[in-house]
Amino acid sequence: MSKTKYLTFKGDGEFRQALILSLLSGKSFVIEEIRHLEDDLGLRDYEVSLLKLINELTNGTKTKLNETGTRLIFSPGFIIGGDIEYDCSLSIPVGYYLEVLICLAAFSKKKFNITLHGVTHGFDHPNVDTLKHVTMRYCKKLGLHSAELAINKHGYYPDGGGQVVFTCNTLKIVKPIQWIDQGKIKRIRGVASCSRMSPATNPRVIDKSRGVLNSFIPDVYIYNEHPKGERSGKSPGHSLILYTESTTDVILCCDKTADSQTLPEDLATATTHQLLDAVHSGGCVDEAHQYLVLLFMVLTQSHVSSVRLGPLTPFTVSFLRNIKHFLELYLKSKLSILM
Numbered sequence: 001m002s003k004t005k006y007l008t009f010k011g012d013g014e015f016r017q018a019l020i021l022s023l024l025s026g027k028s029f030v031i032e033e034i035r036h037l038e039d040d041l042g043l044r045d046y047e048v049s050l051l052k053l054i055n056e057l058t059n060g061t062k063t064k065l066n067e068t069g070t071r072l073i074f075s076p077g078f079i080i081g082g083d084i085e086y087d088c089s090l091s092i093p094v095g096y097y098l099e100v101l102i103c104l105a106a107f108s109k110k111k112f113n114i115t116l117h118g119v120t121h122g123f124d125h126p127n128v129d130t131l132k133h134v135t136m137r138y139c140k141k142l143g144l145h146s147a148e149l150a151i152n153k154h155g156y157y158p159d160g161g162g163q164v165v166f167t168c169n170t171l172k173i174v175k176p177i178q179w180i181d182q183g184k185i186k187r188i189r190g191v192a193s194c195s196r197m198s199p200a201t202n203p204r205v206i207d208k209s210r211g212v213l214n215s216f217i218p219d220v221y222i223y224n225e226h227p228k229g230e231r232s233g234k235s236p237g238h239s240l241i242l243y244t245e246s247t248t249d250v251i252l253c254c255d256k257t258a259d260s261q262t263l264p265e266d267l268a269t270a271t272t273h274q275l276l277d278a279v280h281s282g283g284c285v286d287e288a289h290q291y292l293v294l295l296f297m298v299l300t301q302s303h304v305s306s307v308r309l310g311p312l313t314p315f316t317v318s319f320l321r322n323i324k325h326f327l328e329l330y331l332k333s334k335l336s337i338l339m
Contacts, residue, residue, distance in 0.1 A: 004075065006030045007325055015047055016096075017291075017319050019054060019074070020103045021326035023061075024299070028075040035070065042069020046089035050097060053086050057104070057114075081108030081170075088118030090160045095125040098149070098166060102135065103295055106144055106171035113167050120155045120162030121193070121239045121257045126288055128154075128164050129191045129225075129241045134253040138289050141249070142296045143175050144168055154195045154227045156237030156257070174296055176303035179284040183248030188213055188275075190222035194238035199226055201238050201264050208268035209240065213275075236260035240267055242275045252278045252286045283310030290316040298329045 007029040009018060018029050034042050043051075043065065055061055060077025088094050094116045105112040120128040126135065132149045139147035146169040155162025190209065192202040202224045213220045222242070227233075237260060243253035254274040258267045278286055285293050290309055294316065297305040312320075323329055 004028055006073070008032065011035075012043075012047075013318060014322060015043075015072075016050070016100055017315075017322045018326075019050070020100055020295070021322055022074060023054070023058065023076045023079055023104060024107060025326045026076055027326055028073070030074075031072045033070060034072065036068075043072065044091070046092040046096060049089040050100065053084075053088075053097060054100075056084050056086065057081060057101075057108075079104050079108040081105070081110040081112045083113045085115040086117070088116050090119055090158060093119045093122030093125045093127060093157070094162065094164060095122075095127060095131055098128075098131055098135075098164075099125070099292075101166055102139065102147070102168075103292065105147070105166075105168035106174070108170050111146075111167065111169050113165070115163065115165050117160070117163050118155060119157045119160040120151065120153075120164060120233070121195075121237055122157040123257060127239055127241070127255055127257055128162070129193055129239065130253055130255045130288070133189075133191060133241065134243050134251055134286075135289065135292075137251060138285075138292060139168070142177065142293070143171055143173075153231050153233060154193065154225075155233035156195055156235040156239075157259075159234035161233035161235070173301070174299045176300045176305040177293070177297065177307060178305065179250070179293070179307040181248045182250050182282060182284055182308065183246035185217060185244045185246050185279065187219035187221075187245050188217060188242060189220075189245065190240060190242040191225055192222050192238070192240050193225040193227075194236075195227055195232040196236035197238055197260055202226055204264035205238065205240050205268045208265045209242065209272045212269070212272045213242075216276075238262075238264065238267060240271045242271055244275070244279060248284075250284045252283075253288060254278055254286070278310070281310035282308075284308045286310075287313050287316075291319045294319065294323070294331065298323055298327055298331065 062075040064073040239257040241255035
């Protein structure tokens with residue numbers, strides 16, 4: 001028998017990227033020195049939780065973690081999919097898990113029908129409103145026409161209580177994309193959401209945000225979502241997502257989530273300015289979805305894909321390096337400076 005070859009990485013920054021690319025390429029990897037200099041050593045609880053979810057989704061996957069959690073050995077199995085219900089860690093939003101599932105769903109043996117429980121609106125990762133209204137549209141543009149995300153219950157950080165259902169069929173062929181023309185922005189849409197807070201919260205967010213955006217474009221509409229009862233989760237909080245739609249179907253998005261102590265006007269101002277920065281940066285893909293588009297580009301067959309991106313995020317730069325390691329592919333880039 002031939003000895004298994006392992007790709008080796010150091011630190012915690014490669015974790016989710018390595019999982020995705022390992023399962024798609026069939027290559028095993030080792031991550032060493034995971035937070036080895038910190039007081040709280042090794043993998044976090046949400047990272048271990050993600051590994052458990054991957055084990056349920058696959059057949060033949062093998063993971064080995066040392067006692068301190070600072071060294072992980074991962075050997076990928078086959079992506080099976082199917083019907084799964086899973087309780088996510090409350091220390092991170094379910095968007096952390098969904099970003100991985102979306103990358104794997106197209107290449108599964110069976111249809112994905114995944115129910116996740118936990119925090120739907122948190123920090124550092126897209127909330128479920130962004131995933132439902134924007135990420136699912138990116139999926140459809142990439143060929144995953146059956147991709148759907150249903151938000152049954154909202155659940156703000158820290159106590160959660162949310163529930164979402166992600167469904168997606170498999171994809172036979174990944175078609176090439178040509179996303180070069182940014183077009184002109186024709187409308188702006190958004191969703192203001194709050195749970196266990198005053199009904200006046202969302203109107204204050206909407207009025208403040210529209211007060212800025214209407215000076216640039218008249219077609220602005222922000223939906224008001226205020227779930228009640230069991231659908232409102234266990235913790236108070238509010239959030240806002242905003243996204244632009246162009247004449248060439250380019251979507252640029254941003255979102256922010258805040259606790260009940262943050263003024264609605266402050267949330268609206270921060271999110272609106274973030275959207276304007278995204279528009280100024282240009283590109284046909286926003287920062288949150290660069291990795292997803294690049295992944296599908298490298299998984300096309302013989303045809304060449306092209307996409308115009310704004311400034312690359314550190315996560316995207318790291319993802320490109322890992323594509324080189326796992327898939328042994330290079331992407332040709334051309335730099336243009338906007339004056």
